[in-house]
Amino acid sequence: MAIPPPERADVAVPPPEGADIDVPPPEGPPRRPVISLRKITKVYRMGEIEVAALRGVSLDVLPGELVSVMGASGSGKSTMMNILGCLDTPSSGRYLLDGVDVRRLDETILARVRNRKIGFVFQSFNLIPRTSAVANVEMPLAYAGVGARERRARAMAALEEVGLADRAHHLPNELSGGQQQRAAVARAIATNPSLILADEPTGNLDTRSTHEIMDIFARLNQDGRTVVLITHEPEVAELTRRIVRLRDGLVLSDESTAGEHLHASDMGAR
Numbered sequence: 159m160a161i162p163p164p165e166r167a168d169v170a171v172p173p174p175e176g177a178d179i180d181v182p183p184p185e186g187p188p189r190r191p192v193i194s195l196r197k198i199t200k201v202y203r204m205g206e207i208e209v210a211a212l213r214g215v216s217l218d219v220l221p222g223e224l225v226s227v228m229g230a231s232g233s234g235k236s237t238m239m240n241i242l243g244c245l246d247t248p249s250s251g252r253y254l255l256d257g258v259d260v261r262r263l264d265e266t267i268l269a270r271v272r273n274r275k276i277g278f279v280f281q282s283f284n285l286i287p288r289t290s291a292v293a294n295v296e297m298p299l300a301y302a303g304v305g306a307r308e309r310r311a312r313a314m315a316a317l318e319e320v321g322l323a324d325r326a327h328h329l330p331n332e333l334s335g336g337q338q339q340r341a342a343v344a345r346a347i348a349t350n351p352s353l354i355l356a357d358e359p360t361g362n363l364d365t366r367s368t369h370e371i372m373d374i375f376a377r378l379n380q381d382g383r384t385v386v387l388i389t390h391e392p393e394v395a396e397l398t399r400r401i402v403r404l405r406d407g408l409v410l411s412d413e414s415t416a417g418e419h420l421h422a423s424d425m426g427a428r
C-alpha cells in the first residue's frame with residue numbers, strides 16, 4: 159500500500175532515504191496521446207475460416223508513458239502491437255499516431271514513420287546473422303540515409319547506451335542472448351525514435367538479462383521516450399506504471415500502478 163500524500167502540499171515532509179519522490183506533472187493543457195486506438199478490429203482470413211484477433215480495442219497512450227500489455231496466448235497482443243507499429247493495418251477502427259490517422263499515410267510515408275518514429279524490439283532479437291553488432295545497429299540509419307561516418311558514430315553511441323560497446327564487432331552468434339537483445343535495443347534506438355514497441359523482449363532471457371533489458375527500458379523511458387511492451391511475466395509488468403490486459407481481442411482491464419515506480423534491480427527482492 160502506498161502512503162497517502164500529505165493533505166497540504168506546503169507541509170514539507172522529507173522522503174525516507176532512498177525513496178522515490180513523486181514529482182507531480184507540470185500544469186498545462188492535456189497532452190495529446192502519442193497512440194490513440196478507437197474500436198480497432200482485426201480479422202484474419204484463412205480460406206473459409208475467419209479469426210477475429212481484435213474485436214474493438216480502444217486505448218490511449220500519452221507521451222512518456224511506460225505501459226505493459228499482458229494476456230493469454232492468442233488474446234491479440236502481437237496483433238495490436240503490429241498495428242501500433244504500422245506493420246499491419248486494422249480491419250476497422252481508427253488509429254491516430256501522434257494525432258495523425260495512419261490510414262491517410264501512403265506506404266512511403268509510413269515506412270519513414272516506422273523508421274524515424276518507432277523502434278521495435280522482438281522476442282527473437284531478429285539480428286541479421288553473420289553481420290557484426292555495430293553493422294546491425296547501423297541498418298536503420300542506412301535506411302534513413304545517414305552517411306557512413308555519422309552512421310558508425312551513432313551506432314557506437316547506441317551500443318554504448320546499452321553497455322555493449324566492447325562487443326560492437328562481434329557477430330550475433332558470438333553474443334549471449336542478453337547481449338543479442340541489447341544489440342537489438344541499440345538498433346531500435348539508433349534513429350532516436352520517440353516510441354519504443356517491444357513484443358516479449360525478455361521472453362527468451364534469463365533473470366539477469368531480463369533485469370538489464372528492463373533497466374535499459376526504464377532509462378529510455380526516463381529520457382522521455384514512450385515504451386509499450388508485451389510480457390507474460392508479472393514481475394516484468396510490475397516494473398511499468400500501467401498494465402493493459404487483453405482477453406479474446408478486447409481490453410479486459412487497464413490498471414495504473416502509478417507511484418510504485420520501481421527499478422528493475424528490485425525485481426525478485428520483494
Ligand SMILES: Nc1ncnc2c1ncn2[C@@H]1O[C@H](COP(=O)(O)OP(=O)(O)OP(=O)(O)O)[C@@H](O)[C@H]1O
Nearest residue numbers: 202204209211229230231232233234235236237238
Ligand atoms: N497472420 C495470421 N493469420 C491468421 N491468424 C492469425 C495471424 N496472426 C495471428 N492470428 C490469430 O489471431 C489471434 C491473436 O494472435 P496474436 O498473435 O495477436 O496473439 P498473442 O496475444 O500475441 O499471443 P502469444 O502470447 O502467443 O504471442 C490468434 O488466434 C492467432 O491464431
Ligand SMILES: [Mg+2]
Nearest residue numbers: 235236237357
Ligand atoms: Mg504474441
